[in-house]
Amino acid sequence: xxxxxxxxRDTDRLPTITRPSRSSSYENPSLDGYTDLARRPERKRAxxxxxxxxxxxxxxxxLILAIMGMVYWQARTDEAxxxxxxxxxxxxxxxxxxxxxxxxxxxxxxGLYRNGYAPVIIxxxxxxxxxxxxxxxxxxxxLLDRGVPxxxxxxxxxxxxxxxxxxxxxxxxxxxxxxxxxxVSDGFHLFRAELMARDxxxxxxxxxxxxxxxxxxxxEEFSYxxxxxxxxxxxxxxxxF
Numbered sequence: 010x011x012x013x014x015x016x017x018r019d020t021d022r023l024p025t026i027t028r029p030s031r032s033s034s035y036e037n038p039s040l041d042g043y044t045d046l047a048r049r050p051e052r053k054r055a056x057x058x059x060x061x062x063x064x065x066x067x068x069x070x071x072l073i074l075a076i077m078g079m080v081y082w083q084a085r086t087d088e089a090x091x092x093x094x095x096x097x098x099x100x101x102x103x104x105x106x107x108x109x110x111x112x113x114x115x116x117x118x119x120g121l122y123r124n125g126y127a128p129v130i131i132x133x134x135x136x137x138x139x140x141x142x143x144x145x146x147x148x149x150x151x152l153l154d155r156g157v158p159x160x161x162x163x164x165x166x167x168x169x170x171x172x173x174x175x176x177x178x179x180x181x182x183x184x185x186x187x188x189x190x191x192x193v194s195d196g197f198h199l200f201r202a203e204l205m206a207r208d209x210x211x212x213x214x215x216x217x218x219x220x221x222x223x224x225x226x227x228x229e230e231f232s233y234x235x236x237x238x239x240x241x242x243x244x245x246x247x248x249x250f
Contacts, residue, residue: 084196088214093187098194099134099144117218133174179209
């Protein structure tokens with residue numbers, strides 16, 4: 010009855026009621042925040058190779074300095090103790106006459122032998138192209154001339170570098186039942202030599218030669234330390250894998 014009483018003009022005055030849309034923020038106002046986030050551009054991440062490069066740039070100098078420190082530390086550490094054999098790493102010889110560096114190593118080993126640190130000395134080093142004598146043969150004669158009996162000297166006379174010499178020492182030691190060795194060389198040489206010996210199954214210790222013309226803390230020693238640091242880095246894959 011009420012509807013019939015309203016005129017057409019009256020109905021035009023009535024407010025229009027609209028139903029809110031299901032997608033409006035009225036029903037779910039929290040959607041506005043998610044919509045804004047969706048519209049924001051994603052941040053680009055740095056490529057993995059770049060992260061790896063930055064890591065290496067940070068780590069490599071630290072690794073180099075750490076190895077140099079260990080080379081110096083071993084060069085100043087005398088681990089002399091009773092062992093199965095003393096190992097003398099070779100150096101230059103001149104027509105059967107040991108260089109000043111090799112003489113210093115042999116004199117130091119001779120002192121250790123006379124003091125009872127080991128019953129045997131293993132001399133090392135092969136022949137350079139054009140040489141008539143091996144480093145090991147020259148070292149053997151040097152020790153014989155100073156009273157070491159022939160049966161107290163073992164020889165590795167094939168090695169042309171430290172690794173080859175240590176591999177030869179390991180073979181000689183295995184045949185003679187030798188396990189614990191005391192390596193004699195210039196101090197800067199000992200850290201890498203011990204790493205090699207341990208990798209070859211020996212139990213190594215070391216004693217730096219005194220009286221070498223390559224003086225501790227000299228520029229000449231520093232140049233050898235740099236070379237030894239590079240040698241250790243090259244050796245790492247063999248030790249790790």
